[in-house]
Each structure stands twice: as structure tokens, then as C-alpha cells.
Amino acid sequence: MNYRIAPSILSADFARLGEEIRDVVAAGADIIHFDVMDNHYVPNLTIGPMVCEAIRPHTSAPIDVHLMVKPVDALAAMFAKAGADIITFHPEASEHVDRTLELIRDAGCKAGLVFNPATSLSYLDHVMDKIDMILIMSVNPGFGGQSFIPEALNKIRAARERIDAYTARTGREIWLEVDGGVKVDNIREVAAAGADTFVAGSAIYGKPDYKAVIDAMRAELAKAGR
Numbered sequence: 001m002n003y004r005i006a007p008s009i010l011s012a013d014f015a016r017l018g019e020e021i022r023d024v025v026a027a028g029a030d031i032i033h034f035d036v037m038d039n040h041y042v043p044n045l046t047i048g049p050m051v052c053e054a055i056r057p058h059t060s061a062p063i064d065v066h067l068m069v070k071p072v073d074a075l076a077a078m079f080a081k082a083g084a085d086i087i088t089f090h091p092e093a094s095e096h097v098d099r100t101l102e103l104i105r106d107a108g109c110k111a112g113l114v115f116n117p118a119t120s121l122s123y124l125d126h127v128m129d130k131i132d133m134i135l136i137m138s139v140n141p142g143f144g145g146q147s148f149i150p151e152a153l154n155k156i157r158a159a160r161e162r163i164d165a166y167t168a169r170t171g172r173e174i175w176l177e178v179d180g181g182v183k184v185d186n187i188r189e190v191a192a193a194g195a196d197t198f199v200a201g202s203a204i205y206g207k208p209d210y211k212a213v214i215d216a217m218r219a220e221l222a223k224a225g226r
């Protein structure tokens, strides 16, 4: 299994963001997770396309933009222009999920849907062909540093079953990302449930030695048995 670790810059030092991104990639990160919150769909307010554009020259790692905004379409287009590689959004926040997925892919990015703890995976039913990534939230969206909600493991297993059935039928791969409360001490269980891409904000940026945390996560992943 090809596992990917995606540090969330929500827990980085924003006064030194470029350096924080270079450091985490040098420490072994595969993807930069970029949390966009609008103080409307979620209570917090974070960063927009200008910041994405500003960090783009600091890394060649894919920038994974997690949109916690409503409405979605205008901002999705702006992030595609600002250098995002992957753009995910919450289906409840889009008036027309299929159209938003198309808009993101037409702009040259990978597209994905994000599932809150209480959101049904049935939003996937008719759009699998337009999805490159499924993101399962293991906390309620809005803040870093929350505790992993154990029920998310069942949803990860259900999403993995859908992906495996789809890949067996079409040959096309879809990534399964998990976001919220992922740490060294639970990443193995999250991987065993079927995830291949792991967002970790406070677990990585909350420690002084990013490489030590990422190495410890990879050591756990090597034992996951998938």
C-alpha cells in the first residue's frame, strides 16, 4: 500500500508559513493539507486563495485544499487558479455536487468529496466517475486539535469497500483520506480500516521534530497489514 502523509498547515506557525511548509516536506511529508474555513459553513476563519498562491513556489508537493465553505464554486475556481492540486468540498455546501466536481476537474485539479461524521456516504452513489479522492472527517470540521471520533473507523471501512468495488470494475484508483485527530498512536488502526492518506495537523506541527513524528507514523503504517 502506498501511504501518504498530509500535514495540515492549520497548526503551522502562520508567521513563518513558507519555512514551515519546506520543513515538513523535508521531514518526509507527501502532501500539504490546506484548510479553508469561512466563518459560515464552519465557525472558524482561516486562509484563502492568496495564501495558496503565496505558498505555491515553496514546494512541489501537491497542495490539497479542503474547502469548508458555502457556497463552493467561486472559491473552488479561485483555488484552482492559485495552484491547488486537489480540491475537496463538503457535498452539503454545494447546490449542485456533480457540477462542482466537474468545475474542479475542468480546471485541471483532482476533485473530492468530504464527509462529516454524520454525513451519509450515499452522496457518492452517482458521482464515483468524477471523484479522485474521498475524505472522511474523523472530527467535526472547524478546528485543529480535536479528538478522533471512533465511529469514523466504520465509515472508513465502508468507503474502502466502495472504492475497492469501483476500482475492480473500472481499474481507476480513488484515494481515501482521513482528517481529524490522527496521531502516531492511532494511525495504524486508521490504515487498517482502509485509509491511504492521512491528514495530521497538531500531531506533526505541535511537536518540535517533524521528522521524528512522520518517521514514527510510517513505522506504524508499516505494521498496518494492508
Ligand SMILES: O=C(CO)[C@@H](O)[C@H](O)COP(=O)(O)O
Pocket: 008, 010, 011, 033, 035, 066, 139, 140, 141, 142, 143, 144, 145, 146, 179, 180, 181, 182, 199, 200, 201, 202, 203
Ligand atoms: O479540516 C480540519 C479541521 O476541520 C483538519 O484538517 C484539522 O486541521 C486537522 O487537525 P488535527 O486534528 O490533525 O490537529
Ligand SMILES: [Fe+2]
Pocket: 008, 033, 034, 035, 066, 179, 199
Ligand atoms: Fe482538513
